[in-house]
Amino acid sequence: MIRFFEKDPYSPIQYVYDVEKILYKGKSPFQEIVVIENPFFGRMLILDGVVQLTERDEFFYHEMLVHVVMHAHPEPKRVVVIGGGDGGAVREVLRHETVEKVFFVEIDEEVIKVSKKFFPTVSCELENSKVEIKCMDGSEFIKSRKGDIDIVIVDSTDIIGFAKSIFTVEFFKSVKESLGDNGMLVTLSESLHFHRDMVLGVQETMRLVFPVVDLYTAPIATYAGNWWTFSAASKALGLREMRKPGISGLRYYSDEIHRHAFLPPRMYEKLLKKSLNW
Ligand code: SAM
Numbered sequence: 243m244i245r246f247f248e249k250d251p252y253s254p255i256q257y258v259y260d261v262e263k264i265l266y267k268g269k270s271p272f273q274e275i276v277v278i279e280n281p282f283f284g285r286m287l288i289l290d291g292v293v294q295l296t297e298r299d300e301f302f303y304h305e306m307l308v309h310v311v312m313h314a315h316p317e318p319k320r321v322v323v324i325g326g327g328d329g330g331a332v333r334e335v336l337r338h339e340t341v342e343k344v345f346f347v348e349i350d351e352e353v354i355k356v357s358k359k360f361f362p363t364v365s366c367e368l369e370n371s372k373v374e375i376k377c378m379d380g381s382e383f384i385k386s387r388k389g390d391i392d393i394v395i396v397d398s399t400d401i402i403g404f405a406k407s408i409f410t411v412e413f414f415k416s417v418k419e420s421l422g423d424n425g426m427l428v429t430l431s432e433s434l435h436f437h438r439d440m441v442l443g444v445q446e447t448m449r450l451v452f453p454v455v456d457l458y459t460a461p462i463a464t465y466a467g468n469w470w471t472f473s474a475a476s477k478a479l480g481l482r483e484m485r486k487p488g489i490s491g492l493r494y495y496s497d498e499i500h501r502h503a504f505l506p507p508r509m510y511e512k513l514l515k516k517s518l519n520w
Contacts, residue, residue, distance in 0.1 A: 320392050
């Protein structure tokens with residue numbers, strides 16, 4: 243059997259996957275796009291040599307990326323998803339009946355096309371009439387919104403190359419301006435095992451802009467370091483509190499997970515003071 247050796251620029255170890263079949267291999271103007279079939283994880287989407295999602299475990303990531311802020315916000319109606327070309331984040335956002343509009347801003351149209359073909363259970367809501375697709379850089383799109391967005395969700399590739407534009411202080415300032423009074427932002431921020439300095443970097447940058455910033459984690463089998471973090475920010479309300487009952491039909495996220503996913507306060511303080519010793 244052929245094998246795929248992941249080329250994650252930030253991982254100190256290399257993950258290797260058996261490849262039953264290469265289903266797609268192409269190059270867009272932005273990145274190399276590959277879809278393989280693995281005996282355990284099923285279909286896998288790989289961008290520039292880095293695993294983005296697998297059929298088997300994508301729900302851990304997508305549910306945790308989306309539902310924490312969607313439950314912390316009292317009434318999310320207008321949502322922006324930046325990146326997330328596979329459609330998984332959009333699918334989760336649309337489980338919330340309050341949602342009226344989703345701006346889906348993916349820089350690479352090819353990722354959307356490939357996901358529609360090979361990951362129909364992930365991309366299934368992209369044709370929903372509430373979704374407006376914009377193929378452009380999320381940092382540019384967000385500058386055009388002023389105070390009319392409830393939630394911004396960043397589902398990007400690792401913090402490298404064109405994805406860097408959505409982790410800068412300028413970007414976070416534009417996000418703050420785009421949000422209404424109770425507005426919230428969430429973004430992936432890498433692993434506490436392998437990338438503690440990157441996690442801190444995202445947190446410190448967010449703290450320059452937002453009065454409320456927090457950090458929660460989820461176990462993701464296929465992302466380097468596995469103990470994956472999500473950095474969330476808010477203009478006013480705390481993020482640890484759920485402001486509506488949990489929606490049903492999910493596989494990992496629940497009210498119990500919401501309460502326990504955030505870093506315990508003393509540990510979080512240690513992280514911010516750079517005294518977590520590992
Ligand atoms: N869940 C995945 C992960 O963390 O590995 C991310 C999946 S999703 C496919 C990532 C998408 O973000 C890619 O399709 C990429 O094109 C998009 N992306 C990266 N930087 C972007 C930017 N600045 N604006 C819009 N989309 C961006």
